[in-house]
Amino acid sequence: MATTTATLSLTSADMTSDALNINCSTQLYKIGTTIGLDGTTGLASKTTTSTSIYTIFGEADYSDNKGLKFFVRNTASPNDSDEVAYTLLLTLGSQAVGYLGPGDWLFMPWDGTDDVKLTPSTAQSMKSEYMLVYEI
Amino acid sequence: MALVPTLTLTDSTTFSDEISFSVTDSLTVTAPSSSLSTIVATATGSQSVIVPASTNIAYLFVRHTGTTDGSTGTTRQVDVEFTTDEAIARLSAEEWLFMPVHHAEADVGVQLHVQHSSPSDVVQLEYAYWTKG
Numbered sequence: 390m391a392t393t394t395a396t397l398s399l400t401s402a403d404m405t406s407d408a409l410n411i412n413c414s415t416q417l418y419k420i421g422t423t424i425g426l427d428g429t430t431g432l433a434s435k436t437t438t439s440t441s442i443y444t445i446f447g448e449a450d451y452s453d454n455k456g457l458k459f460f461v462r463n464t465a466s467p468n469d470s471d472e473v474a475y476t477l478l479l480t481l482g483s484q485a486v487g488y489l490g491p492g493d494w495l496f497m498p499w500d501g502t503d504d505v506k507l508t509p510s511t512a513q514s515m516k517s518e519y520m521l522v523y524e525i
Numbered sequence: 526m527a528l529v530p531t532l533t534l535t536d537s538t539t540f541s542d543e544i545s546f547s548v549t550d551s552l553t554v555t556a557p558s559s560s561l562s563t564i565v566a567t568a569t570g571s572q573s574v575i576v577p578a579s580t581n582i583a584y585l586f587v588r589h590t591g592t593t594d595g596s597t598g599t600t601r602q603v604d605v606e607f608t609t610d611e612a613i614a615r616l617s618a619e620e621w622l623f624m625p626v627h628h629a630e631a632d633v634g635v636q637l638h639v640q641h642s643s644p645s646d647v648v649q650l651e652y653a654y655w656t657k658g
């Protein structure tokens with residue numbers, strides 16, 4: 390059965406006396422099975438010019454407690470401005486859980502019980518990218 | 526000090542349009558931090574605090590090993606949650622997450638909580654975190 394593979398590498402040569410080199414890879418399966426996830430939103434993007442919160446994945450559109458994994462990236466460059474904070478606050482329902490600085494991204498499972506939302510820190514133009522791979 | 530995370534997502538057969546992309550970043554990080562560690566989580570979240578209470582942003586990696594002790598398999602799910610018990614994500618066997626964790630409102634940490642009430646149900650996980658500089 391076809392599957393989506395997610396691979397993470399974490400490296401650092403100068404954080405501690407022991408150089409960091411973490412690598413892990415996982416197949417994205419339906420919960421409790423070895424059957425690959427069969428739905429995807431594709432990689433989407435949204436450009437905003439306000440600080441209004443917006444939903445990127447609505448809980449009503451997906452089953453609860455299934456195999457759902459999402460990726461979000463703040464496409465701003467760390468060099469875009471030294472004076473404007475181009476950040477995104479990640480919220481599940483009403484609970485803030487993450488903070489994406491310029492260029493930052495995340496990849497995590499989602500239980501599908503609360504909307505996934507982003508709040509830009511500035512009304513300057515900024516763009517997010519996001520993608521969900523899910524269980525139909 | 527720089528932490529370089531790279532994510533690659535690939536799938537050439539499930540969908541009509543192939544998934545194949547890779548993103549990387551260079552993160553400035555500082556202490557406190559914890560390099561890759563292992564922990565055996567239980568049904569009591571407060572016994573498995575992996576990021577101490579702080580208002581800082583922490584880059585967090587957590588991986589469910591699919592075992593109770595490195596060799597005995599388990600499929601028990603594990604919640605990654607704030608120390609105030611608010612859920613962040615639920616990991617099944619072999620799954621992992623990498624994210625910049627931030628509560629935004631309180632001085633809290635992150636803990637692990639096995640989704641079962643029996644004290645004998647435990648899960649071994651790997652984790653690491655670095656404070657955003």
